[in-house]
Amino acid sequence: MARLTLQEKLALLSDAAKYDASCASSGTSKRHSADGKGLGSTEGSGICHAYAPDGRCISLLKILMTNFCIYDCAYCINRVSSNVARARFSVEEVVHLTTEFYRRNYIEGLFLSSGIIRSPDDTMADMVRIARELREVHHFRGYIHLKTIPDAAPELIEQAGLLADRLSMNIELPTDAGLKAYAPEKDADGIRQAMGDVRARKEELKTPTYRGRKAPKFAPAGQSTQLIVGADGASDRTILQSSTRLYGDYRLKRVYYSAFSPIPDSTAKLPLIKPPMVREHRLYQADWLMRFYGFDANEIAPDQGNGMLDLEVDPKLAWALANRHVFPVDVNRAGKDMLLRVPGFGTKSVGRILSARRSGALGWTDLRRLGAQVRKAQPFIVARDWRPGALTDAENLRARFAPPPEQLQLI
């Protein structure tokens, strides 16, 4: 085989990395290089330096160290049984791409993932070497996200956590049965164990030593994972319940949902579908409701019904339509938790309502000025100059929001 150029490797190993949805670079500790001795900074919120025509943000150089892999996960372009061309970066090549892209302000940092080669320990050790080279030789102070290999030795995960801003492990399939069927080499218990270890280590290092010295930061931007949507038969309720556990028991920072997307050289085991993008979007909305709006997975995807989110209206509106007895809510009196449940009110507008209503009772125009979507909120609120009357309980309320039914196509 002819030696691949750096450009050819980059093409293969970024193509292989695009099925990972995460590109976040925010929420880590603050660093800078104003002292002139290093390169890079991080400050709270990350930056999207470009957008691809798929609408996704490009914030990090997201690549695989190698796409050689000994696992055979059916949904994955890099599985051992795929005929995709293979390549491998050297440590120097990854360091070069990261720092040179960074200097030109193309990226916030590196998201390094890898196929499993030889053994989990070898793979993880190589990834740690890249991160160490960046931090210690090049004094790189930008963002580093390392995908950790669940079965790698704890010392390696420890080193990875001390060098990186974020660690992640992808579960990919929401149920253990799905994992067994489509990712036979992956071990659900092993992944959970590793996530629990990272959580424990993170908390351990947060408590200062008895001498009062501050411990080194361990993965300051936390852990994340990804679930593929639509590859196996898991319902939205199953997915959201598993997210609840991940946020609760393992203190994950983010769970990403990735609509199962066609890959080149697919396997007969898993037929290609059109990626369920609306479903993915609804899951993100539901995830937001659980993290910032005080909703519970069981409220959003209740036991009755098929366990799937409504594709036509967003999950908050769907909940309000199904729970009209708690509405209308008086915007001048209601508490924060109830205001957060009003369709059309975001966390920002709720904050503004709470602070503005101290200066006087709020009316319709005030709410609009505060950034609330008043048309959506209309049936669910009472304001100084607005009462919904019978609208809250109107039979056809859902039809006001749902898109009109599509005409059947006659072919």
Place this chain on the structure above:
Amino acid sequence: MQVVTLPRLGTFDAWRDRARGLARAGVCDTAVTWQMEGDAVSLFGDTAPVSEPPLRDITVPKAFPALAKQLCASRAPGAFDLAYRLLVRLNDRPGLLSNRADPDVDRAEKIAKHIRRDMHKMKAFVRFREVTPQGANRRQFISWFEPDHRIEELIAPFFSRRFGDMDWIIVTPEVSTRFDGGTVSFEAVKTERMELSDETEELWRTYYANIFNPARLKVKAMQSEMPKKYWKNLPEAALIPGLIADAEARVHEMRKAAPTLPPLRAAKVLNRQNKDDN
């Protein structure tokens, strides 16, 4: 009517000095017009500062200076006047800024939001090109960028914190910002658009083309975050039309392709693992 003309560089500091003096003298906001040097809004020149003795102390809430700084960077008509009007009104109503339902506060916050967006996009879309001469001991980079507002001085600290070990220049149509050996300096000088390029751009374009997933085409989402006005200065943007045009055919290919036989080594690798497990 008083007219105050503000300089292109150091705009906020100049505004603050003059505004403080006027407000302490009790000058009503309708009695002052503010303008940027070079923008001949008023036919009258800058009038002499008021000479009345200070009549009252001026205090502002903590959040005001940052808001006023953003207003002073804006090209929106009346932004300086609005900043002064808020300053005057704050004297009687110190809690004013927390009431977003107030039309002045609302407009100020909207203008400030535009400034923050403009700054954010500049952090994102500045592209440096290397111009290091031989033998230099620090690497040198240059960028051309066209912000919507006068944000050069507001944004410079971000680039100094980030690119501390290299020298750089960011040129905009009105101001050149230079970071040389660790110190920042500004020069108000009109410049025409510069055509720049760099070898590494080819690698960046390769990355951009390959990280794109053709099965998830969402052109509107891309354009709302990366509006076309920025494209001419982004090395990757020239690829966009081609990527969009080919997307459908590429997905069709993937679907049409029949599953292939696994490569020979697959069976060997999987066998070895099974043996290890037993």
